[in-house]
Amino acid sequence: MNDNTFSAESVHGAAPGDAVPADHDAAAIDADWPLYEVFVRGKRGLNHVHVGSLHAADDQMALRHARDVYTRRNEGVSIWVVRADAITASSPTEKDPFFAPSGDKVYRHPTFYSIPDNVPHM
Amino acid sequence: MGGYATPQASERSAVDLEHEFGDIIEAGQRVEPRDWMPDGYRKTLIRQIAQHAHSEIIGMQPEGNWLTRAPSLRRKAILMAKVQDEAGHGLYLYSATETLGADRADLTTKLLDGKQKYSSIFNYPTLSYADIGVIGWLVDGAAICNQVPLCRSSYGPYARAMIRICKEESFHQRQGYELLMTMMAGTDAQRAMVQDAVDRWWWPALMMFGPPDDTSPNTTQSMAWGIKRHTNDELRQRFVDMTVPQAQALGVTLPDPELAWNEQRGSNDFGTPDWDEFTEVIAGRGPCNTQRLATRRQAHDDGAWVRAAAIAFAQKIRPSEGKTA
Numbered sequence: 001m002n003d004n005t006f007s008a009e010s011v012h013g014a015a016p017g018d019a020v021p022a023d024h025d026a027a028a029i030d031a032d033w034p035l036y037e038v039f040v041r042g043k044r045g046l047n048h049v050h051v052g053s054l055h056a057a058d059d060q061m062a063l064r065h066a067r068d069v070y071t072r073r074n075e076g077v078s079i080w081v082v083r084a085d086a087i088t089a090s091s092p093t094e095k096d097p098f099f100a101p102s103g104d105k106v107y108r109h110p111t112f113y114s115i116p117d118n119v120p121h122m
Numbered sequence: 123m124g125g126y127a128t129p130q131a132s133e134r135s136a137v138d139l140e141h142e143f144g145d146i147i148e149a150g151q152r153v154e155p156r157d158w159m160p161d162g163y164r165k166t167l168i169r170q171i172a173q174h175a176h177s178e179i180i181g182m183q184p185e186g187n188w189l190t191r192a193p194s195l196r197r198k199a200i201l202m203a204k205v206q207d208e209a210g211h212g213l214y215l216y217s218a219t220e221t222l223g224a225d226r227a228d229l230t231t232k233l234l235d236g237k238q239k240y241s242s243i244f245n246y247p248t249l250s251y252a253d254i255g256v257i258g259w260l261v262d263g264a265a266i267c268n269q270v271p272l273c274r275s276s277y278g279p280y281a282r283a284m285i286r287i288c289k290e291e292s293f294h295q296r297q298g299y300e301l302l303m304t305m306m307a308g309t310d311a312q313r314a315m316v317q318d319a320v321d322r323w324w325w326p327a328l329m330m331f332g333p334p335d336d337t338s339p340n341t342t343q344s345m346a347w348g349i350k351r352h353t354n355d356e357l358r359q360r361f362v363d364m365t366v367p368q369a370q371a372l373g374v375t376l377p378d379p380e381l382a383w384n385e386q387r388g389s390n391d392f393g394t395p396d397w398d399e400f401t402e403v404i405a406g407r408g409p410c411n412t413q414r415l416a417t418r419r420q421a422h423d424d425g426a427w428v429r430a431a432a433i434a435f436a437q438k439i440r441p442s443e444g445k446t447a
Contacts, residue, residue: 032226032227032429033429033432033433035220052214052217052218052279052282052283053217053220053221054213054217055226057429057432057433057435057436058432058435058436058439058440059440061432061436068206068210069210069213069214072203072206072207072210073290089156091156
């Protein structure tokens with residue numbers, strides 16, 4: 001199975017594309033709700049973090065379902081939902097040349113520079 | 123020369139992919155959704171996670187049976203929260219299967235058609251309110267035993283779902299044990315109800331860990347792939363050792379004459395579950411198999427118009443939303 005099998009994918013989720021077999025009839029497909037990815041801010045001061053996915057008929061329903069599925073115990077103060085097929089993702093392997101430009105730039109890190117031990121506060 | 127790869131070249135890249143996958147597993151790292159993975163790994167995960175998801179969803183029924191007859195508002199609120207959690211657990215797990223390319227509607231169809239299984243334990247009836255306590259204590263206790271190692275499963279989305287689930291299972295087990303302690307502090311009739319429930323659930327709970335290791339063909343491969351971390355028998359032993367002191371503290375007897383502390387092993391010896399019964403229940407001939415599937419089927423059919431109406435509404439109100447891809 002290659003990467004193109006998935007039409008969309010986030011850190012966690014992947015929406016199955018045409019190449020993934022789904023052997024139910026057309027009427028059932030029509031009643032399928034689209035896939036949404038869910039991001040929750042645990043508390044003020046933190047980033048939204050991806051927590052999972054769910055199906056909903058529309059954006060508002062996705063928000064409500066996200067509240068019921070992912071924040072039953074005060075796990076969040078804010079929720080983002082986004083259609084999985086609206087996410088553009090980089091390809092998966094760390095060896096990917098996509099990330100190569102940052103691989104050979106050691107001078108971007110503070111440890112690249114040697115400073116004498118007797119220089120304080122640096 | 124054509125612009126396409128020779129057979130040897132594509133063969134070699136498949137080997138490379140297999141090596142990279144092996145390296146991830148060996149380094150104890152997590153496999154993530156878009157990584158290359160062997161077909162067998164993907165299929166095994168989809169089967170196992172879907173079966174787990176189905177179990178959570180079907181598992182709402184034995185306890186839901188007592189929602190309208192809970193003995194107090196406090197117990198009713200607790201039981202509602204627990205049943206709602208089981209639905210949530212099912213949804214976390216279905217979400218994990220979708221990262222593997224599975225289709226939610228397809229999995230539901232397979233459950234309803236009996237092509238995918240759920241845990242044998244949910245095919246037993248809940249005959250008294252003490253069963254609610256015993257399910258929390260023993261069934262959720264066994265589930266925790268099974269699931270805590272799965273938090274380190276090699277597949278990232280599965281491991282992350284298990285972490286969420288395990289946090290919530292702790293409430294499930296404790297509310298069950300507390301319920302039983304309350305009944306044990308009550309009348310003789312209440313204590314008898316608890317013992318009766320323990321007698322009925324003990325062996326099915328031991329069966330939750332699956333068949334003995336020597337008849338569990340998938341275990342070796344699953345452990346090599348880091349999907350499973352312990353064998354069925356290891357987990358069963360761990361559960362027995364954890365449960366024995368809890369039973370003593372509660373004042374109930376576990377219905378196994380062979381149950382005895384083995385000083386040499388530093389573990390409890392215990393009897394053999396009735397594996398013929400297990401096979402029968404798995405084959406669909408347990409006490410409640412027919413009823414459980416019929417109820418699930420009816421809920422699905424009764425909800426069909428709601429699913430269709432929600433899509434129609436979404437398309438009418440916001441044409442850009444709610445369209446299936």
